[in-house]
Amino acid sequence: MKEFINTGNKDTRSGFGAGLLEFGRENSNAVALTADLMGSVKMDAFAKEFPDRFFQCGIAEANMIGTAAGLSLNGKIPFVGTFAAFATGRVYDQVRMSVAYSETNVKIAASHAGITLGEDGATHQILEDIGLMRMLPNMVVINPCDYNQTKAATIAAGRYNGAVYLRFGRPSVPNFTPENQEFIIGKAIKMIDGKDVSIFATGHLVWEAIQAALSLEKEGINAEVIDIATIKPLDYEAIIESVEKTKCVVTAEEHFIAGGLGETIASLLTAHRPAPIEYVAIADKFGQSGTPSELMKEYGLDSDNIIQAAKRALKRK
Amino acid sequence: MADIQKLNEIASQIRRDIIRMVTGANSGHPGGSLSSTDVVTALYFEEMKYNVKSWSRTGKGEDMFFLSAGHESPLLYSALARAGYFPINELATFRKIHSRLQGHPATDTGLPGIYAASGSLGQGLSVAIGAAVGKKLEGEKGKYVYVLVGDGESQEGQIWEAAEFASHHKVNNIIAFTDWNGQQIDGTTEEVIGPDNLEQKWKSFGWNVIIVKDGNNIAEILQAIKLAKELEEKEEKPVMIMLKTVMGKGVDFMEGTCAWHGKAPKKEEMEKALEQLKETLGDY
Numbered sequence: 001m002k003e004f005i006n007t008g009n010k011d012t013r014s015g016f017g018a019g020l021l022e023f024g025r026e027n028s029n030a031v032a033l034t035a036d037l038m039g040s041v042k043m044d045a046f047a048k049e050f051p052d053r054f055f056q057c058g059i060a061e062a063n064m065i066g067t068a069a070g071l072s073l074n075g076k077i078p079f080v081g082t083f084a085a086f087a088t089g090r091v092y093d094q095v096r097m098s099v100a101y102s103e104t105n106v107k108i109a110a111s112h113a114g115i116t117l118g119e120d121g122a123t124h125q126i127l128e129d130i131g132l133m134r135m136l137p138n139m140v141v142i143n144p145c146d147y148n149q150t151k152a153a154t155i156a157a158g159r160y161n162g163a164v165y166l167r168f169g170r171p172s173v174p175n176f177t178p179e180n181q182e183f184i185i186g187k188a189i190k191m192i193d194g195k196d197v198s199i200f201a202t203g204h205l206v207w208e209a210i211q212a213a214l215s216l217e218k219e220g221i222n223a224e225v226i227d228i229a230t231i232k233p234l235d236y237e238a239i240i241e242s243v244e245k246t247k248c249v250v251t252a253e254e255h256f257i258a259g260g261l262g263e264t265i266a267s268l269l270t271a272h273r274p275a276p277i278e279y280v281a282i283a284d285k286f287g288q289s290g291t292p293s294e295l296m297k298e299y300g301l302d303s304d305n306i307i308q309a310a311k312r313a314l315k316r317k
Numbered sequence: 318m319a320d321i322q323k324l325n326e327i328a329s330q331i332r333r334d335i336i337r338m339v340t341g342a343n344s345g346h347p348g349g350s351l352s353s354t355d356v357v358t359a360l361y362f363e364e365m366k367y368n369v370k371s372w373s374r375t376g377k378g379e380d381m382f383f384l385s386a387g388h389e390s391p392l393l394y395s396a397l398a399r400a401g402y403f404p405i406n407e408l409a410t411f412r413k414i415h416s417r418l419q420g421h422p423a424t425d426t427g428l429p430g431i432y433a434a435s436g437s438l439g440q441g442l443s444v445a446i447g448a449a450v451g452k453k454l455e456g457e458k459g460k461y462v463y464v465l466v467g468d469g470e471s472q473e474g475q476i477w478e479a480a481e482f483a484s485h486h487k488v489n490n491i492i493a494f495t496d497w498n499g500q501q502i503d504g505t506t507e508e509v510i511g512p513d514n515l516e517q518k519w520k521s522f523g524w525n526v527i528i529v530k531d532g533n534n535i536a537e538i539l540q541a542i543k544l545a546k547e548l549e550e551k552e553e554k555p556v557m558i559m560l561k562t563v564m565g566k567g568v569d570f571m572e573g574t575c576a577w578h579g580k581a582p583k584k585e586e587m588e589k590a591l592e593q594l595k596e597t598l599g600d601y
Contacts, residue, residue, distance in 0.1 A: 031454070055450070055486065063443045063478035070447020073432055074375045074455060078447075094475070098440050102424050102433040 002192060004210050006174035010147035012204075013111045013168050017042025018147075019154025020079055020109070024050050027077060030158055033068055034081045035061045041081035041111045061086045065094040065106070072105040077158055083117075084110035084167060085126040088133060099163050100136040107157050108133075112170045113143075114254030115282065115299055116204055116292035125287040131259015133165040134232045140185060141232040143167040143253075143261075145206035147175040149229060152183035160185055167203065169254075171292040174207045188235035190242075194224030197310045198242040201252040202228045202261050205280065205301060209252050212306035223310055231261055236272075239265060243275050248313040252280040252306050276316035278309040319363045324535045326597035327399065328358040332567045333594045334395035334408055334601065340587040342412035345420070348577040350392035352498040352533070352562040353465060357382075359538045360463055361396045369401040372429045380460055381432060381448055385441025386467035386496065387421040388579065394418050397430040398601070405601040439473025442466055442493065446483050449491040461546070462491045469501030472510055477522060484523030489549035492542060493524075493557045497532065498564040500575040519557040525549075532560025568593055 024030045024046050031053040032046050038056065047054040057064040061082055068078035080087065087110040088095070099106045110129065117125045134141045142157065142164060144150040150168050157164040164185075177189075191206065192213050201209035206227045213223040224242055228235070243249060249269065251262035262279040269275055282299050296302045331354050339345035365380040372379075384393045391411060398405045403417070410416035417426035421436025432448065435441045445464035452460055466476065483491060495515060499506050506513040519526045525548050527541045538560065545556040564578075565571025568590040582590060 052454070057482055058478075058485075060478035060482065062439075062475040063446075063482050066440050066443025066475065066479065067447035067450065067482060069433060070444040070449070071451045071454075073448050074377055074451040076451050076454065093437050094440055094443075097434050097437045098444055102444075104433070 004176045006176050008175060009172040010175045011170060011172050012144060012147055012150040013042045013170060015144070015147035015150030016109055016111065016154050016166070016168050017045055019151035021045045021049065023155045023158035024053065027158060029075055030077045030079065031055065031071055032079045032081065033057050033064050035059055035064050035086065037082050041109060043081050061091045062094050065091045066098045068106045069098040069102055069104040077105060077107070079107040079109050081109040081111065083124060084113035084129045085124050088126060088129040092132060096136060100138045103138055104163065105161055107164045107166060110165065110167050113167045114169060114203065115287045115295045115301065116169050116171045116254060118171065118292045118295065119289050121289040122286040127256045127282050127287065128259055129167060130231055130255050130261065134259070134264065138163055139232065140164045140230070142185065142230050143203040144229050145203055145227055146173060146177050148179050148181060149177045149183065152181045153229065156183040156185055169204055173204050176207065183229070186230050186233045186235060188238035189227040189229060190224070190238070191227050192223065192225040194222040195245055196222045197224070197248050197250060197313050198246040199223050199225045199250045199252060199306060199310065200228050200239065200261065200265055201225065202231060203254050205252040205254060208301070208303040209306055211303035212310065215303065215307055216310055221310065221314065228261055231264060234264060234268065236268060239268060240273050243269060243273050247275055248317045249275050249277040250280060250306060250309045250313050251277065254301060255281055257281045257283060276313050278313045280305050280309050319539055321536050324358055324362055326595070327362050328354050328535065329595045330598040331358060331392065331395045331399060333591060333596055335391045336568065336582060336587055336590045336594065337600065338391045338395070338408055338411040339581045340584065341409060343581045344412055345391055345581060346388040346579045347582070348500065348565045348571060348575070349386060349467060349496060349498065350389045351566045351568060351571065352564050353389055353392055353496045354566065355533045355535050356465065356494050356538050356560055357392055357396050359535045361400045363539060364542055365463065369429065372402065374424065374432055376432060376448060377455070378457065378460065381462045383432060383441045383445040383448070383462065383464040384422060384435055385445070385464055386438065386470050387436030387441065390420065390422050393422060399598065402430040403428065408601045438467070438470040439475040442476055442479040446479055446488055446491055449488050450486065452490055460490065463494070464491065465494045465496060468495055468497045468499065468506050468513065468515060469509070471495065471515055480519065480522035480524060483555045487553045488555050489553045491555050492545045493555065495557060495559045496562055497559050498562045500564040500578065502575060502578050504575055516559060523554060525552060525554050525556045527556060527558045529558060529560045532562035533566050
């Protein structure tokens with residue numbers, strides 16, 4: 001079995017900050033905007049190095065989205081940075097008309113996504129953003145799993161011509177994917193090869209899925225773990241190929257069941273390769289305050305829950 | 318010197334186009350389109366510098382116009398067609414299936430002259446400001462971004478977010494207009510949600526404001542634009558030109574009422590309207 005080494009816990013938002021700085025050096029058209037969250041979203045290094053290409057918008061997200069759309073027209077590549085709750089639900093109509101429908105090249109950098117935002121509570125813990133964004137035509141949705149992958153995904157988003165929703169988080173989590181990896185938008189990444197059950201995970205839950213697979217291995221269950229870092233466009237071929245082999249599925253994400261990765265994969269499989277599927281995701285209720293690890297346990301998102309889900313899926317084969 | 322008589326003739330033809338398009342589609346928004354016709358004519362046929370043949374959505378090296386009040390699409394489409402962006406016969410397809418002339422402006426149909434979709438109100442000003450900032454970053458001198466906002470539309474919060482951004486960041490290559498006709502769907506702007514003190518609002522948000530007492534007078538509009546450019550050069554502040562216009566201008570039974578905000582004339586009503594609007598450039 002392949003080994004996964006955590007090179008030290010790091011927050012994915014800092015991966016974004018590092019990727020933004022590197023892309024800013026690579027392409028002088030890169031610009032960045034924030035709504036009074038420069039430090040939280042880790043845009044400060046970019047702002048310091050490129051003050052003329054950084055725009056403080058104040059606590060006014062709707063205008064920030066529109067201004068970014070306008071900036072993109074003459075070739076600028078704007079990254080707008082704020083919390084995921086305010087980058088999606090709060091400005092959905094602006095993202096819909098001025099970004100997606102207007103086919104503008106805006107990168108929506110959404111930090112503090114999901115339940116692991118922690119102590120701030122449900123007001124800020126958006127769990128429906130993947131659903132909101134993947135419903136929009138012309139919108140790419142990326143949810144990387146660790147610092148290194150977030151950095152690579154940020155650079156890939158900048159190089160891609162079109163609107164991107166880039167989702168990442170607040171807490172420090174294991175950093176285990178290769179440094180300076182190349183991120184390919186739309187490509188699923190196989191973490192562990194297996195034959196008994198397919199675990200499709202995204203974001204912070206990829207690490208949990210790997211831990212679950214390592215435990216299952218000890219019980220003689222051979223789980224395949226695939227990192228779905230790009231939720232839209234979805235890597236249909238990789239998913240179908242895996243399910244052809246394993247014939248049962250677990251999905252794992254820090255999101256509501258409604259609209260999330262699980263439903264996305266379920267709709268694909270229903271049409272092309274029906275198989276039993278178990279969701280590790282949050283049912284129809286809001287979050288609450290707590291530490292990230294307490295909340296992961298409370299809302300059924302940790303590796304123990306993935307192990308149980310895998311066993312349920314296996315029984316339904 | 319601008320040939321005001323010629324510009325008035327163009328405005329008359331555009332008003333005819335608006336009435337005929339809306340009647341032909343049996344839907345659309347004639348009232349605001351008619352009240353804004355004169356400023357859009359002044360821009361496309363006198364003030365703005367652009368090249369229809371080399372047009373692209375980048376707007377590089379050109380003046381740009383954004384219609385934030387996207388429901389005034391028949392006005393924009395007529396002006397674009399008359400300016401040579403696309404054949405005037407295409408105006409007949411307005412709001413019909415498979416047309417490039419969508420109910421509200423869209424980019425995905427590839428219609429030349431449209432930079433961004435608009436119609437969900439309050440967004441176009443932000444997009445125009447972004448385009449203006451982009452021009453500044455590119456070091457484009459002497460090129461302007463124009464944007465038209467409705468007075469009812471100015472009830473949207475995003476307008477004021479944009480207003481604050483533009484004054485804070487000294488965006489002095491944007492010239493905005495308010496079509497201040499005092500009417501919106503449910504009544505007058507005062508009845509719907511007053512007070513209609515837009516002049517004080519824009520000033521308090523750090524903009525210079527120029528009032529055009531007759532916002533349907535092309536000579537007065539052009540004079541205001543000249544003054545706006547001088548002010549922006551001198552004071553590094555954006556300018557809002559408030560146009561006191563008449564809703565439904567040019568068609569007596571449509572003037573000064575919200576009734577024709579979003580209603581298509583019947584065939585007899587169209588004929589009555591067209592009797593009041595001289596055909597100057599030939600109907601499509």
